[in-house]
Amino acid sequence: xxxxxxxxxxxxxxxxxxxxxxxxxxxxxxxxALESLIAKITHKGSVITILCGGGDNGGDGYTMARRLSGExxxxxxxxKEPKSPLCVKNxxxxxxxxxKFIKKILPCDVVVDCIVGSGLKGELTxxxxxxxxxxxxxxxxxxxxxxxxxxxESSTPAFxxxxxxCMGAINLACLSDKAKDFVGQIHIGNxxxxxxxxxxxxxxxxxxxxxxxxxxxxxQNTHKGDFGHLGVFAGEKLGACILSGQAALHFGVGLVSVxxxxxxxxxxxxLASLPFTLMQSPDVPQNATALALxxxxxxxxxxxxxxxxxxxxxNAFTLPCVLDADVFHxxxxxxxxxxxxxxxxxxxxxxxxxxxxxxxFNALLQHCGLGEYNPNKRIQSMLDFTQKYPHTTLLLKGxxxxxxxxxxxxxxxxxxxxxxxxxxxxxxxxxxxxxxxxGYNGLDSALQGTLAHSIAAQKCLKHIADFGLxxxxxxxxxxTLR
Numbered sequence: 001x002x003x004x005x006x007x008x009x010x011x012x013x014x015x016x017x018x019x020x021x022x023x024x025x026x027x028x029x030x031x032x033a034l035e036s037l038i039a040k041i042t043h044k045g046s047v048i049t050i051l052c053g054g055g056d057n058g059g060d061g062y063t064m065a066r067r068l069s070g071e072x073x074x075x076x077x078x079x080k081e082p083k084s085p086l087c088v089k090n091x092x093x094x095x096x097x098x099x100k101f102i103k104k105i106l107p108c109d110v111v112v113d114c115i116v117g118s119g120l121k122g123e124l125t126x127x128x129x130x131x132x133x134x135x136x137x138x139x140x141x142x143x144x145x146x147x148x149x150x151x152x153e154s155s156t157p158a159f160x161x162x163x164x165x166c167m168g169a170i171n172l173a174c175l176s177d178k179a180k181d182f183v184g185q186i187h188i189g190n191x192x193x194x195x196x197x198x199x200x201x202x203x204x205x206x207x208x209x210x211x212x213x214x215x216x217x218x219x220q221n222t223h224k225g226d227f228g229h230l231g232v233f234a235g236e237k238l239g240a241c242i243l244s245g246q247a248a249l250h251f252g253v254g255l256v257s258v259x260x261x262x263x264x265x266x267x268x269x270x271l272a273s274l275p276f277t278l279m280q281s282p283d284v285p286q287n288a289t290a291l292a293l294x295x296x297x298x299x300x301x302x303x304x305x306x307x308x309x310x311x312x313x314x315n316a317f318t319l320p321c322v323l324d325a326d327v328f329h330x331x332x333x334x335x336x337x338x339x340x341x342x343x344x345x346x347x348x349x350x351x352x353x354x355x356x357x358x359x360x361f362n363a364l365l366q367h368c369g370l371g372e373y374n375p376n377k378r379i380q381s382m383l384d385f386t387q388k389y390p391h392t393t394l395l396l397k398g399x400x401x402x403x404x405x406x407x408x409x410x411x412x413x414x415x416x417x418x419x420x421x422x423x424x425x426x427x428x429x430x431x432x433x434x435x436x437x438x439g440y441n442g443l444d445s446a447l448q449g450t451l452a453h454s455i456a457a458q459k460c461l462k463h464i465a466d467f468g469l470x471x472x473x474x475x476x477x478x479x480t481l482r
Contacts, residue, residue: 001208002208003169003200004171004175004205005199006172008167011168012191015197024089027056030189031060031063033187034143034145035064037165037187038072041141041143042110042141045071047073047075048072048074048075048111049105049106049108050111051111051112051114051135052078053116054083055083055084056084056117057114057145058080058091059090060114060117060145061114062090063093065099066090066093066094066099069097070097074100076102077101079115079128108138108139109140111141111142111143113135118146124149128158132150136160141163143161143165145167146166147174147179151173151183161183161184163184164185164187165187168195169188174186175206178399180400186413203407204409205409207412207413207450212451212452215252215440215448224254225255226254227252228253228290228434228436228437228439229256229288229437230253230291230437231285231291232244232245232258233297234258234259234260235326236265236296237295240295241292241426242274242278243295244292244427247427247429247478248292248433249277252435253433256279258274258279259282259285260280260282261282264301265300265301289439290319290322291316291321292430293322294322295324295326295429296326299330302326302333303332306335318348320353320436321351321352322429322433322445323336324354324425324429325360328360328361334369340352341389351393351436353392353395353432353436353446355425355446356394356395356396357396358396358397358398361396365381368385379409383404383409390405393446395446395450399417400415401450403450405442412450412451414455416454416461418467419453421471423471427453428449428450431452431453432445434449435449456481457469460477
C-alpha cells in the first residue's frame with residue numbers, strides 16, 4: 001500500500017526545510033531517477049529525445065540530458081524557452097555538454113515528456129498537443145516525467161506513456177480513470193531521501209498486489225458453520241444472485257442460501273434450476289451471518305426488501321450486508337441507511353458495504369440529498385457521502401476502483417478492461433459478502449474483495465484473451481489464488 005497525494009510540491013518544500021536540501025539537489029536526484037529508468041528500458045547508445053518545457057519539469061529534462069550525454073544519443077526538443085531559474089541553469093549546463101538541440105522530431109528509441117508535469121494550469125496549447133502526438137508516433141517507448149503532460153482532473157492528457165516516473169511520491173492525477181490509458185507502468189523516483197522520510201501520512205492510499213490477504217483456513221477442527229452463512233436475495237434476474245452466491249462459495253464462506261421471498265417479482269427461471277451448491281430459503285435464514293442484495297433484484301423488489309430489513313425484528317435487522325445495483329435506484333435506500341446509522345453504538349457497529357458504479361452512485365447521492373455526482377471531483381463526492389454515513393464502506397467502480405471509509409480513500413489500480421462484462425460486478429459483490437459472512441469488517445471485506453477480483457482477472461489473462469474473460473473464468477481463478 002502506497003501513499004498518494006493530490007499535491008506533491010508541499011512534500012518537496014518540507015524535504016528542503018526539514019533535511020536542509022535544496023530544490024536544485026531535488027532536481028538532480030529527479031534526473032538521476034530518470035537516468036536509472038532509461039537504463040532499465042533501453043540500451044546504451046539508444047537515441048533519446050527529450051521534450052523540454054520552460055518550468056522545473058523542463059529543468060528535469062535538461063539535467064537528465066547532461067547526465068545521459070556521452071552514453072546515449074541525446075536530442076533535446078525545446079517546446080518552450082527556459083523560464084524558471086533552475087530550468088535556465090540546467091539548460092546552460094546541458095549546452096556545455098554539447099547536447100544536440102533539434103527543430104524537428106525524428107524517429108527515436110525513447111521520447112521523454114518533460115514539458116509541464118503536474119504543474120499544468122489550464123489546458124495545453126494546440127501546438128504542444130501536436131508536438132506530443134508527433135513525438136509518441138516517432139518513439140519506440142514513451143516516458144513521462146512526473147505525470148503525462150495535460151493530465152489533470154478536468155482535462156485529458158495528450159501524451160500516452162509506457163512508463164510514468166512520479167517524483168518522490170504518487171500523484172493522484174495518475175490514478176484517475178482517464179489516466180489509466182496514458183500513464184502506463186507507474187514508478188516512484190527517489191529524490192535523495194527514502195520514501196519514508198520524504199513522504200508524510202496521506203488519507204489516500206494505492207493498493208498493491210502484495211496487500212491481498214486471502215481467507216485461508218488455519219484451524220483443522222472446524223465445520224461449515226464456522227465460515228459463515230450468506231443470504232443472497234433473488235429477484236428479476238436470477239443469474240446475478242447465482243453468480244454472487246457462487247463467488248462467495250469460491251471465496252471461503254461455508255453456506256449460501258438464495259432468498260426467494262414470496263412477495264417479490266422473481267425471475268421466470270425456476271429456482272429448481274439453482275446450482276446444487278446453493279440452498280434456497282423463503283426468508284433470511286436464522287443462522288445467516290451476512291446478506292447481499294441488489295444484484296438482479298429489480299428496483300421495486302429492492303424497495304420491498306429494504307423495507308422488510310428496516311422493519312424486521314429478527315437478526316436480519318443487524319446483519320452486515322453488501323448493497324449493489326438496483327438498490328441505489330429506490331429512495332428507500334436513504335431510509336435504510338438512516339436506520340442503520342441510528343443503530344450504531346459504542347459496542348455495536350453494523351457493517352454496510354455499498355458497491356455502485358458511477359450512474360448508481362449519482363442516484364444514491366441524489367436520494368441522500370447530496371447533489372449530483374461530479375466525476376472530476378470523485379474523492380470529494382465520496383467523502384461527502386462517508387462523512388454523512390460514517391458506518392458505511394463505499395466502493396465506487398470504474399477503470400480504477402475507489403474505496404472510502406470515513407475520511408480514508410483506497411485506490412485499486414489493478415483492474416483490467418477484461419472485467420467490463422456483465423456478471424463481473426455480481427462476482428465482486430459475492431466476494432465482499434463472503435468476507436463479511438466470515439466476520440471481516442466492511443473496509444477489509446471491500447479491500448480484499450476488490451484485490452482478489454482484480455488479481456484473479458490478471459491470472460485469467462495469462463491464458464485468455466482480454467475480450468474472452470467471463471464470470472465463470474473469474475470464479476475458477478479466485479479459487480486457485482495463492
